[in-house]
Amino acid sequence: MTSPSATLTAWAGAWLHGLSAPDDVVDAMQEWAPMHLVCAENAVTAGRTGLPWPDPQDSGAATLLGTLRREATVESELRLVLPEPGDVRGLPADTAFAKGAISSGQGVLIGRPGHAGTGLVPTVEGPDVLRWTAYTIDETPIDADQIPLGEAEYLMREATREAASAISGLHTVGADTATHPREVIAEALAHTGRHRYPDSTPARVLRVLDSADRVDAILSAAVRLSPADPLTAASGTLAELLRPLGRSVRLARAAAINSTTRAARTS
Template identity: 40%
Template sequence: MPCPSATMVVWTSAWLHGAAASDDMLDALQTWAESQEVLAADEELAARLDLPGPQETPAGPALLLAALRKADAGDGQLVLPVPGDARGLGGMSPFAKLAMRGGEAVVLPRAGIGLVPQRIAEGILRWTVFGIGDLPPAEHLPIGEAEHGMASAMREAATALIDLGVAKHRPGVREEIAQTISARPVPPWPEGVPQRTLRILQRATEVEAILWVATDDAPGGALSASAIRGRTEALRPLFDAVRAARRASVAEMVRVIGDHAEKP
């Protein structure tokens, strides 16, 4: 599903390339929380970017935009780490640990900074800015390959669940899936992003909703421990494919925004 970090990556790229106004970017971020606040993870970074440090009162998101401009941030990357897959984090630094805990982050390689969002209270989202140094180059996955991978993983997961005997009818499952999807914020995207990437993101949202419902055992219908292990193994490739599709879609949006900005 879309996440605050995906919104930050795409809109930062659009804003820095002159394809979106700062107000539009701030409005898009507000999709995730009415109040947004920003602070630097350490005093040295705070002084370099003119941001409040970890012991100071957080600033508003407008100050983050000024810091990104000052740092010459350039195009960002979406990172979606999970236990066992820390790609894009470059080791277990404080940045990596917080990103792993939240399952998402923004990497801005040219500026050498990373951003991690945290929901610290109802309606309040905090962005912590870290210095990250040099990280390995981001893995490139063509958008078509990501889309195909998600479709293939879904077919294989369905077959595996049937073979395991844990794919069964569940009354009201369509309503559960629809409610899971409708409960997620729907952020706007900058003008000109490819429609294909939006369709893939929407499909990823639908598939992930199915996954969460599939792994939420109804009362009285608990599976055996071995069945749960089998289901987890069967669904893991699909969870991975959904994350890959989301990263590839965001990367393609950023690429297209940059390409359009370079045209005379």
């Protein structure tokens, strides 16, 4: 697991449909930070959700579960979004939630498509503190940009080849050869490996997520080991190559996590 929003979506999705216990969700969230501050984005959201505003409270990850439980209905969707500047798919346009999710690079949507819902965005407040801000979504968007799991698998197969090719060429463009790429990749994978998935996660989903983690680790190694001068032609070529690969990783991760929550909802 590579983000608090992914952890919350996967584990809360399992919990909401009876596939995990609330303590399991809290334990998974504690891996990201021992302290979780939760607050509403404004007074309207505070009145609707019962969350504190304007100052957050150290109410813990359990408060997130209460918020999700209040919002959850039979027709509600729990959805991970992983946007970046220039790629805002899945976000409700021109909203405070969209702005916060883009800034954070992640977020969680819950609601019935076409109806009001809630968005949650985490931000790092300190080395051991995550702050979650809840936003009111006037109209939960239909997830028209979600790719099928099969397409996510294909994306990761292609991305694995391209990422491996990119990092294998670093030594030919003056990269730092003191550190071997395998060491950097192993370090990144060890970090993501700390965050486990619910037992109910389908094997196919786990394969996609494992591939995404591996590609992301290769990309991180490529950035870390690339030549120091960002103006070199080689560095420019590397940056152009890595950008779409990073986007493929985000698409695959969101597709995999969201397919799991959909499967749990319809089971």
